[in-house]
Amino acid sequence: MLNNLSAQLFQHKRITTTLTKAKRMRPVAERFITFGKKGDLAARRRVLRSITDKSVVHELFTVIAPAMAERPGGYTRIIKIGNRKGDNAPMAVIELVMEPVATKGAVAEATKVAEKAADAPKAEKAEAKPAAEEAGKSADLPTGAHPPLESGEAPKGFEVKGNADSMKYHVPGSRWYANTIAEIWFDSAESAEAAGYAPAGGAAAQKVSAE
Numbered sequence: 001m002l003n004n005l006s007a008q009l010f011q012h013k014r015i016t017t018t019l020t021k022a023k024r025m026r027p028v029a030e031r032f033i034t035f036g037k038k039g040d041l042a043a044r045r046r047v048l049r050s051i052t053d054k055s056v057v058h059e060l061f062t063v064i065a066p067a068m069a070e071r072p073g074g075y076t077r078i079i080k081i082g083n084r085k086g087d088n089a090p091m092a093v094i095e096l097v098m099e100p101v102a103t104k105g106a107v108a109e110a111t112k113v114a115e116k117a118a119d120a121p122k123a124e125k126a127e128a129k130p131a132a133e134e135a136g137k138s139a140d141l142p143t144g145a146h147p148p149l150e151s152g153e154a155p156k157g158f159e160v161k162g163n164a165d166s167m168k169y170h171v172p173g174s175r176w177y178a179n180t181i182a183e184i185w186f187d188s189a190e191s192a193e194a195a196g197y198a199p200a201g202g203a204a205a206q207k208v209s210a211e
Contacts, residue, residue: 002028003050009076010051010060014095020165022078022094029094033075036065070101090165141184144191148182158185160192168200169193171207176200 001021006029008015017025032051035043039061047057068075079093141147146158154161161170161182169192170177180200186192189199189206199206 005029006032007051007053007056009094009096010056010064011053013098014093016081016091016093018084019078019080019090019092022092023165026076026078026094030073030075032060033065033068036060037069039065064096064098067098071097142191142195144187145195146185146187148185152181154182155185158187160186160189162186162192162195162197163200166200167197169197169206170200174200174206 002025005015005017005021005025009025009029010032032047035047044057044061047060048054051057051060075097076094077097079095081091081093083089084091145162146155149155159172161177161180162184163169163180164183169186169189170180171189186195186197193199
């Protein structure tokens with residue numbers, strides 16, 4: 001299924017599917033693109049074992065992969081578009097990131113222009129807006145919860161990971177903790193359960209003895 005979805009993505013450049021499927025197919029599609037960037041016969045044969053449509057594989061190796069030659073990663077993006085009517089499943093658009101990668105020189109030049117054009121009042125507004133947005137996000141969170149940081153690290157005092165799609169939580173040291181990307185953090189398992197999250201793998205799997 002994920003191979004077929006990846007083939008559709010390479011053919012149409014963007015597809016609409018459930019958020020869960022989009023997240024599951026993303027690493028699969030990006031792995032195929034990595035093979036495409038290698039460009040050799042062995043890589044092409046490896047992709048053909050999973051995607052049998054030769055026209056799609058040709059598109060991947062001759063159009064998509066060359067367009068992403070300078071991009072080190074992040075070949076796809078996922079855009080949430082709301083819930084589907086009927087079963088209320090979260091939906092998303094997953095698309096290829098085909099835009100040229102900005103060079104360091106272009107970024108530096110753009111930064112200089114922006115710094116010269118910006119005055120003090122505008123800078124203060126720009127700083128105040130993210131702070132207000134962050135405060136708004138925190139106000140909507142359950143008790144004992146914290147939004148994810150841009151760094152991906154755990155906020156101080158909040159080490160329990162929550163997954164909004166599965167509504168499961170993971171405590172430090174548990175089986176899937178290291179491989180789970182936190183979409184919300186909690187200060188304790190009790191706070192996670194109070195917010196409606198269940199222990200991943202059952203309560204026993206989330207009980208880790210302190211050393």
